Amino acid sequence: MELSVFLLLAFLTGLLLLLARGHPKAQGRLPPGPRPLPIFGNLLQMDRRGLLKFFLRLRDKYGDVFTVYFGPRPVVMLCGIEAIREALVDQSEAFSGRGKVAVVDPVFQGYGVVFANGKRWKTLRQFSLTTMKDFGMGKRGVEELIQEEAQCLVEELRKPQGELQDPTFLFYSITANVICSIVFGERFAYRDPEFLKLLDMFYQTFTLTSSFSSQVFEFFSDILKYFPGTHRQIYRNLQEINAFIGRSVEKHRETLDPSTPRDFIDTYLLHMDKEKSDPNSEFHQQNLIITALSLFFAGTETTSTTLRYGFLFLLKYPHVAERVHREIDQVIGSHRPPALNDRAKMPYTDAVIHEIQRCGDILPLGLPHVVTKDILFRGYIIPKDTAVFPILSSALQDPRYFEKPDTFNPDHFLDANGALKKNEAFIPFSLGKRICLGEGIARTELFLFFTTILQNFSVASPVAPEDIDLTPQENGVGKVPPTYQIRFLSR
């Protein structure tokens, strides 16, 4: 047989095999979705405006539960609070696996609390929760820690005396310092060059991870990983942060006093020592570094991005900022710092923070899950290890739960008497066994940082409110707000 004929036959056979592999019927009885092409899956149908728009368009056609092929890999999408709850809460164990995010996978490789699975994840989640409680919510108290950080921030914001500034790195610094105090036992000065370099790497990494090219990479990582691209930059950034964490771990080792662990790393090192004769122990160096990286990244990025969106909304809607000022003046006054127990007496401010999180919608696709066994879900059979995305944005923007989902309006969270109204579709921290581990810390930070800043400053923009553009810079795995300049004017 001629070589060219042989190659053609081989190609056609391969194509047929891929077609069979790509067909949903061959893989359990997956939810419906657009027909995938061999190799490409549904890549070529993807919306140029990104994955979220693409998924929402498919939802209109296929309903709340559908399948998209990322290359040859089927991924099940869950839209709307009902489907998300039925999966993550009603079948919580089966949906508790963690899927991969292709652009960061070479660094995390299934280690650390965010990307681990099975026994490793259970051990690290339990350990992280208790230890963060001990070094945040226990002894000194996370509230006190955040109050102190908020006062340092106020000092820093006074320095430019009302000049325009971009708040991005200050917001990064304060949220990173809260995590650093718990994990590393130290906070950093806002102008420390090493600290600023680390924060810049976080910022670049989050922006690159959310870019269009990273979304394409998600479909095609098996091939694209061999070519240059943003994934390489992301890898270098995260490895550099890991090197910083590694140096901190070495310093902790040298000064460790077993009778008085000072922070998360000390406590982990003591566990490592206790289990050193157990070859199956999850307390090893790699899980330590990657868990510290995970907490650092998950804790810094999300909360600071929410703060950035928050002040952008306050600049765009000055009447909202004025009402928050009035509530602060009535409930807290100006002679003491805000405290967490003020929150229950400040429904308007609380509603504003809820609305900032709802409209900010900073992790629109949630984080990927995988099913831990073959399961029956809404009449479909989803095979073990299939990836599942709970599309959080579809709940946060649902017109059945929020009267005008496209409009920033704190009334979405207020009842007729002006009391805070809970809404079951409000799930920025997700649901179920993988629910955000830092929710308590994040909510405390958002309340104390917003109120402390607004107790001390009013905010102004050089751009007229109606001209302030809220269009995100990137909208992929994460939603990155546009950069802006702001004046903090002493009150």
Ligand code: HEM
């Ligand atoms: C406004 C701030 C925050 C938001 C909106 C947020 C949101 C989320 C979301 C949507 C997830 C994925 C849940 C899922 O898999 O279904 C998550 C996971 C996680 N978050 Fe947060 N988060 C925030 C702040 C924080 C903070 C401050 C920390 C650390 C102290 C943190 C630590 C984590 C960790 C460790 C996970 C992984 C949990 C696991 O896989 O078991 N987050 N977060």
